[in-house]
Amino acid sequence: MKLRQMTGAGMMDCKKALIEAEGDYARAQEIIREKGKLVAAKRADRETTEGAVKAEVNGGRAILVGLGCETDFVAKNAEFQAAAQAIADAAMASFPADAEALKACVLADGQTVESLITQQTGKTGEKHTLAYYDRLEAPYISSYVHKINGKLGAIVAFSKEVPAEVGKGIAMQVASMNPVAVNKESVSKEVIDRELAVAVEKTKEELVKKAVNSALEKAGINPAHVDSEDHIESNTAKGWLTPEQADKAREIIRTVSAEKSANLPEAMVNNIANGRLNKFFKENTLEEQEYQMGDGKVSVKDFLAGVDKEVKVLAFKRFSLND
DSSP, X not given: OHHHHHHOOOHHHHHHHHHHTTTOHHHHHHHHHHHHHHHHHHTTTSOOOEEEEEEEEETTEEEEEEEEESOHHHHTSHHHHHHHHHHHHHHHHHOXXXXXXXXXXXXXXXXXXXXXXXXXXXXXXXXXXXXXXXXEEOSEEEEEEOTTTXXXXXXXXXXXXXXXXXXXXXXXXXXXXXXXXXXXXXXXXXXXXXHHHHHHHHHHHHHHHHHHXXXXXXXXXXXXXXXXXXXXXXXXXXXSSOHHHHHHHHHHHHHHHHHHHHTOOHHHHHHHHHHHHHHHHHHHBTTTSBOTTSSSSOBHHHHHHHHOTTOOEEEEEEEETTO
16 A cells, blocks of 8 residues: 555556565655566557646746546546646746657656656556657746647737637637638748749649540530549440540549640649649638637638737647647
């Protein structure tokens, strides 16, 4: 019972550890910790989509932490929630640079964050992991953690103080709408290149498809009946297409696709693709997104300007255990 109170491990685990340690409590505690590592190794491939996200703000500093586990049952356990809060408190106190540094932080009881996670793994028998850690420094910071499931949170840095309800609203916007950056100027080159490539490819496909459909209609063939080989075979079997029409459709699709693909107007493709990219910025950057907590259709940028023309969002961090 004494060892159980010291470690929180199951009674039989404590008994086995004490027998192995020949009554040495310090060694018995180490055995239980080692057991936690063994459980973690055995369950390394398990997903940790349950758990707790914690956000802490102290003056111009804030941290966001995610402690993951396997099941909702464990996540709702008071001891698990206390462990997540202890890790968040340690992060706020030490303000480490990254997750690896946080694992080395020492808690109030003298153990490290990493050993606490290992110990919790041993107690519950399921994988625990420090799923996320990040931090912000700014003149003013707001935070939000989803109250219903506690698995989604955000912290947002502002250039100056804003009313608490405004800060919370913007943090909720970040949590719910998951923007990729504050504005289009801060979107990474990697993301821009990827989205532009997708937009170019989609534009080319649509232009080719439009040309093919036009040619099919001129030949008296319904494009919807021949939009895949499976449909062609199925609709021929149903009598909606004659074998001759099926062969004609295949020939049109093959020849028109090749011809149109080889002669797509580059300027048109680029203009359409850039339009798609601008739409991506509007839907996926915080400033351009429609503010979800307001009454009317207004962007986040315009909403903040209505509160204070000088205030700017400097940065944000967001994490969800379900992403």
